[in-house]
Amino acid sequence: MTTHNSESIKQPALDFPVHPLIASRWSPRAYDSKSVESEKLQRIFEAARWAASSSNIQPWYFLVGFKGDDVYRKIFETLVEFNRQWVVNAPVLVLAIAKTTNNRGDLNKSNAYDLGQAVATLSLQAMSEGIYTHQMGGFNAPAAELAFNIPEEYKVLVVFTLGYLGDAEILNPNLHELELSPRTRRPASESVFTGSFGHSADFL
Numbered sequence: 001m002t003t004h005n006s007e008s009i010k011q012p013a014l015d016f017p018v019h020p021l022i023a024s025r026w027s028p029r030a031y032d033s034k035s036v037e038s039e040k041l042q043r044i045f046e047a048a049r050w051a052a053s054s055s056n057i058q059p060w061y062f063l064v065g066f067k068g069d070d071v072y073r074k075i076f077e078t079l080v081e082f083n084r085q086w087v088v089n090a091p092v093l094v095l096a097i098a099k100t101t102n103n104r105g106d107l108n109k110s111n112a113y114d115l116g117q118a119v120a121t122l123s124l125q126a127m128s129e130g131i132y133t134h135q136m137g138g139f140n141a142p143a144a145e146l147a148f149n150i151p152e153e154y155k156v157l158v159v160f161t162l163g164y165l166g167d168a169e170i171l172n173p174n175l176h177e178l179e180l181s182p183r184t185r186r187p188a189s190e191s192v193f194t195g196s197f198g199h200s201a202d203f204l
């Protein structure tokens, strides 16, 4: 298997050990031109299927484009310029769509939360297959909804890539630093509380 500089740089400095899949997931911008095998796509979207959701509504829907096809081109056209400069290398581009209503036609308040869980779940399955994902909010959602005749109660919340990791060198030089800098996070003690909000959990 090919290894890239970025793979080791992106291994996080963990405060506590976690599953290797969680540690190794990150969001690359450099992709190999190799396409993603259908069997892998089957398993990646199967993983999304088994995410938890409020009342088991499963509000997630995905529209998958492959480099060279019309769906890919139309998704690509909705991206902001910053994303276009690197997404161009990705073999697969996906619209992640949430159905915002429940079966009675009322607002499903969990729609975004549940779609996020499905994407998080599929991103870990993808990682286990050697496939990287990169989610993007930098796109024109109304334009995407129009381009694909998406009904009003469905909203495109995110676009994401799927693909094998490529060499950072293929990117515009302005993106090299992002691709080759370590991943950072605030400590868990600043997000996990006991007793009252803002009071770090003792176990951390």
Ligand SMILES: Cc1cc2nc3c(=O)[nH]c(=O)nc-3n(C[C@H](O)[C@H](O)[C@H](O)COP(=O)(O)O)c2cc1C
Pocket: 025, 026, 027, 028, 083, 134, 135, 136, 137, 138, 139, 158, 183
């Ligand atoms: C909802 C969402 C929107 C994002 N939008 C963009 C984007 O438009 N362009 C981009 O390059 N990265 C985007 N990202 C990627 C984040 O910047 C990235 O996940 C974050 O910096 C953490 O890095 P990691 O995923 O490599 O751990 C987005 C991520 C999420 C979850």
